[in-house]
Amino acid sequence: MLRAEGLDKSFGALHVARDVSLHLAPGVRHALIGPNGAGKTTLFDLLCGMVAADAGRVWLDGADVTAASADQRARAGLARSFQRNNLFADMTVAANLATAIVLAQGHGPVFWKGLRRLSGVAAAVAEIAALVGVDGVMNQPADTLAYGMQRQLEIGLALALAPKVLLLDEPTSGMSPDETAAMQRLIGGLPPTMAVLVIEHDMDVVFDFADRITVLDYGTVLFEGTPGEVRQSEAVRRRYLGAEA
Amino acid sequence: MTDLAQDRLRLAVAAVMAAAALLWWATAGFFGHELIAQVAIFAIFAMSLDLLVGTAGMVSLGHAAFFGAGAYATAGLTVLLGWPAWLALPASMVVAGLLAVVVGAFAVRLAGVFFIMITLAIGEMVHAYLFRSRTFGGDDGLGGIPRPDLGALGLTLDDPSHFSLAVLTLALLVYLGLRQVVGSPFGQVLAGIHRNEARMRALGCPVRHYKLAAFTLAGAIAGLAGSLAAQHNNFISPELVTWTTSGEALIVVIVGGMGTLVGPVAGAAAVILAGHYLSGLTEYWMFFMGLMFVAVVLIAGDGLQGALERLARRFGRAAG
Numbered sequence: 001m002l003r004a005e006g007l008d009k010s011f012g013a014l015h016v017a018r019d020v021s022l023h024l025a026p027g028v029r030h031a032l033i034g035p036n037g038a039g040k041t042t043l044f045d046l047l048c049g050m051v052a053a054d055a056g057r058v059w060l061d062g063a064d065v066t067a068a069s070a071d072q073r074a075r076a077g078l079a080r081s082f083q084r085n086n087l088f089a090d091m092t093v094a095a096n097l098a099t100a101i102v103l104a105q106g107h108g109p110v111f112w113k114g115l116r117r118l119s120g121v122a123a124a125v126a127e128i129a130a131l132v133g134v135d136g137v138m139n140q141p142a143d144t145l146a147y148g149m150q151r152q153l154e155i156g157l158a159l160a161l162a163p164k165v166l167l168l169d170e171p172t173s174g175m176s177p178d179e180t181a182a183m184q185r186l187i188g189g190l191p192p193t194m195a196v197l198v199i200e201h202d203m204d205v206v207f208d209f210a211d212r213i214t215v216l217d218y219g220t221v222l223f224e225g226t227p228g229e230v231r232q233s234e235a236v237r238r239r240y241l242g243a244e245a
Numbered sequence: 246m247t248d249l250a251q252d253r254l255r256l257a258v259a260a261v262m263a264a265a266a267l268l269w270w271a272t273a274g275f276f277g278h279e280l281i282a283q284v285a286i287f288a289i290f291a292m293s294l295d296l297l298v299g300t301a302g303m304v305s306l307g308h309a310a311f312f313g314a315g316a317y318a319t320a321g322l323t324v325l326l327g328w329p330a331w332l333a334l335p336a337s338m339v340v341a342g343l344l345a346v347v348v349g350a351f352a353v354r355l356a357g358v359f360f361i362m363i364t365l366a367i368g369e370m371v372h373a374y375l376f377r378s379r380t381f382g383g384d385d386g387l388g389g390i391p392r393p394d395l396g397a398l399g400l401t402l403d404d405p406s407h408f409s410l411a412v413l414t415l416a417l418l419v420y421l422g423l424r425q426v427v428g429s430p431f432g433q434v435l436a437g438i439h440r441n442e443a444r445m446r447a448l449g450c451p452v453r454h455y456k457l458a459a460f461t462l463a464g465a466i467a468g469l470a471g472s473l474a475a476q477h478n479n480f481i482s483p484e485l486v487t488w489t490t491s492g493e494a495l496i497v498v499i500v501g502g503m504g505t506l507v508g509p510v511a512g513a514a515a516v517i518l519a520g521h522y523l524s525g526l527t528e529y530w531m532f533f534m535g536l537m538f539v540a541v542v543l544i545a546g547d548g549l550q551g552a553l554e555r556l557a558r559r560f561g562r563a564a565g
């Protein structure tokens with residue numbers, strides 16, 4: 001579904017991606033782990049086309065999207081959420097979701113019809129809102145929501161695109177245990193054909209949902225395998241799980 | 246207050262202003278009608294800028310270029326080429342819109358201060374060109390611009406009473422049209438771009454295309470205002486295209502309440518009327534207007550309409 005080969009990126013002297021390759025099969029639940037500053041978020045930026053790679057190629061659903069812009073990749077079925085909430089701050093929750101749905105359903109150029117008259121948009125907004133659990137706060141401006149709720153809306157915006165490949169950057173960070181459990185259920189309940197790549201620090205969450213795990217360290221793929229293999233790996237244990245294992 | 250309630254409040258304000266304008270028109274004499282036409286034309290111009298600044302978040306200091314393009318196109322087509330005025334009007338919108346496509350193709354690549362600077366620069370270029378253009382009379386301008394002959398409809402547009410009613414009607418149509426655009430999926434996308442361009446890209450939005458579309462639409466409507474101004478004054482000069490015209494409209498949009506349409510209309514009316522009545526009282530009327538603007542912006546950063554909506558929200562909470 002999503003393939004990257006030989007991705008390389010430096011910010012000045014800082015080499016944040018070194019020959020990174022990654023393959024997400026349809027329907028996979030893939031975790032990306034690694035210490036702070038390992039380059040996980042930057043890898044998302046490279047995959048989405050928000051940061052230009054110095055070298056390497058990316059394929060989405062069989063098509064080479066290396067030269068495609070971020071918005072082209074999103075339209076081709078690649079959606080992401082952000083580590084730091086990236087919402088339409090003073091819009092209501094409903095308007096936040098409607099904005100994403102309008103784009104997802106291709107209504108953007110429609111200027112002659114009222115947004116409220118498009119029942120397809122309203123239905124999709126209600127569906128996503130219920131899915132991520134913000135249906136009780138639809139008329140509140142996004143920036144007045146509690147942090148956990150904003151986090152849920154953040155995921156909702158990405159989900160609104162009904163993507164083929166979904167990249168979630170630390171979806172549970174800053175969430176309460178209850179909210180984290182709800183997020184785990186949400187990830188578990190995503191459509192079985194959707195490929196999902198999640199950056200996650202909480203190893204319990206990772207071992208709960210992941211089919212495969214990639215460990216990133218100093219911009220290099222340190223290890224890639226099943227959760228069982230990762231648990232066994234000496235290198236990962238030393239570098240990353242050290243304290244816990 | 247929900248989005249729906251806010252929308253209703255704006256519509257109610259628009260209805261009150263339309264009723265007030267009609268009442269004024271019905272009771273006004275020659276001079277009042279001249280003033281009404283002036284207000285309505287400036288309101289159309291301000292609404293077109295509000296689409297750009299308030300809805301799409303593109304702060305332009307060169308919007309008068311498109312106002313001027315509409316005015317000069319009308320003058321050129323009627324006086325120089327002998328077109329009938331009713332045909333010159335839509336043609337002027339097309340000319341202004343085309344100019345906006347060309348300018349916008351460059352300008353929408355820039356953001357923030359750079360966008361402001363390039364729009365300002367292009368506005369000044371248009372002014373400089375018209376100032377020197379022999380065809381259009383240079384700094385003397387060009388006179389003898391006719392108004393459309395609507396005798397078939399029983400209207401004599403040379404009569405200020407009829408002309409002001411026609412312009413008022415157009416202003417109302419522009420309001421209803423832009424309100425529709427702002428409330429459409431397209432308008433929602435513009436609002437999203439205004440608030441968070443990067444997120445819009447991540448959601449698959451080709452941001453520049455939308456910005457160019459907004460820039461073009463705003464330019465074409467500014468061209469309509471310009472064409473009407475040319476007809477109203479029977480005269481054009483580079484004065485129409487100075488950056489102060491752009492700046493004044495920008496102030497009106499900010500003071501009235503960005504992105505609300507009705508706010509900028511109220512602001513436009515206030516500026517024209519204050520300019521008219523205050524200038525009779527004191528030489529320093531501009532100074533007092535400036536003071537008033539500063540006061541409004543300090544007290545209500547979101548403009549007059551924004552303040553009204555905050556008030557309604559407070560009442561809504563108290564009542565609910």
Ligand SMILES: Nc1ncnc2c1ncn2[C@@H]1O[C@H](COP(=O)(O)OP(=O)(O)OP(=O)(O)O)[C@@H](O)[C@H]1O
Nearest residue numbers: 011014016034035036037038039040041042043083
């Ligand atoms: N635009 C940028 N310019 C310069 N340096 C950057 C830029 N973006 C990221 N970096 C640096 O690259 C390194 C990797 O950052 P990145 O955000 O990808 O790490 P991460 O693995 O997501 O870390 P965390 O777990 O803290 O989120 C960091 O040292 C960061 O400071």
Ligand SMILES: [Mg+2]
Nearest residue numbers: 040041042083
């Ligand atoms: Mg990160």
